[in-house]
Amino acid sequence: MRTVLDARTSSRYATRGRSGIHSVLDVETALATADTAARLRDQLAAGERLSGPAARRALTAATQAPRFEGRIVPRTFATKARTYLERDGTVLFDNPDALLICAFKHDTALCEPDSGATAPRQYGCRPGCANTVRTDTHARQLRESASEPGQLANRLPPPVARRLRANADRLHDTAQPHDTTAQTAEAP
Numbered sequence: 001m002r003t004v005l006d007a008r009t010s011s012r013y014a015t016r017g018r019s020g021i022h023s024v025l026d027v028e029t030a031l032a033t034a035d036t037a038a039r040l041r042d043q044l045a046a047g048e049r050l051s052g053p054a055a056r057r058a059l060t061a062a063t064q065a066p067r068f069e070g071r072i073v074p075r076t077f078a079t080k081a082r083t084y085l086e087r088d089g090t091v092l093f094d095n096p097d098a099l100l101i102c103a104f105k106h107d108t109a110l111c112e113p114d115s116g117a118t119a120p121r122q123y124g125c126r127p128g129c130a131n132t133v134r135t136d137t138h139a140r141q142l143r144e145s146a147s148e149p150g151q152l153a154n155r156l157p158p159p160v161a162r163r164l165r166a167n168a169d170r171l172h173d174t175a176q177p178h179d180t181t182a183q184t185a186e187a188p
C-alpha cells in the first residue's frame with residue numbers, strides 16, 4: 001500500500017474533523033508518517049547520522065513505528081490511524097520543503113497548529129523549532145540548495161544577488177550545526 005497524499009497535504013484537512021473524508025485523510029496521514037519512520041529506520045541502518053533537538057525522540061519513533069508496506073488497509077484502520085496520530089511527540093512528519101523531519105509535539109510546535117491538532121502546519125514551519133530533526137541527507141540537500149542561488153548571484157544585478165547570497169548563506173547556516181552535533185543511532 002502506497003500513500004496517495006503526502007502528510008503535508010492530508011494533515012491540513014485531517015486536523016479539522018473526524019468523520020467521512022477526514023477519516024480517510026487520517027489514514028493517509030498515518031501511512032505517510034509510517035513511511036517517514038520506515039525510511040528513517042533504513043537510513044539509520046545505512047549509517048546516517050541525526051541532529052536536531054528532537055533527534056532522540058525521532059530515533060525512538062523510527063524504531064517503534066509499524067510498517068504498512070504491502071498491507072491491505074481495512075475500514076477499521078481509520079480508528080487505528082487516529083490513535084496512531086494522537087501519540088504526541090512520537091509521530092514523524094517528512095517536510096521536504098524545509099528539509100527536515102518533524103517529530104511533532106503540539107506544545108512545542110512553532111508553526112501554531114490548531115488546538116488539539118495531531119499534525120503540524122508544515123507549510124508554516126519555522127526555524128528553531130524543538131521538533132526539528134535532520135539527517136545527513138538533509139544537510140547535503142541544504143548545501144546543494146545553497147549552491148545554485150550562490151552561483152546564480154554572480155550573474156545578477158547587486159540587489160538581487162544580495163538576496164540570493166543571503167538565502168544561500170541561510171541554507172548553509174542551517175546545515176552547519178548538523179556537522180558538529182549529528183550522531184549515529186548507536187551513540188550513547
Ligand code: SF4
Pocket residue numbers: 095101102103104105108109110111112120121122124125126127129130131132
Ligand atoms: S515548526 Fe516545528 S512543529 Fe511545525 S512543522 Fe516545523 S518542525 Fe514541525
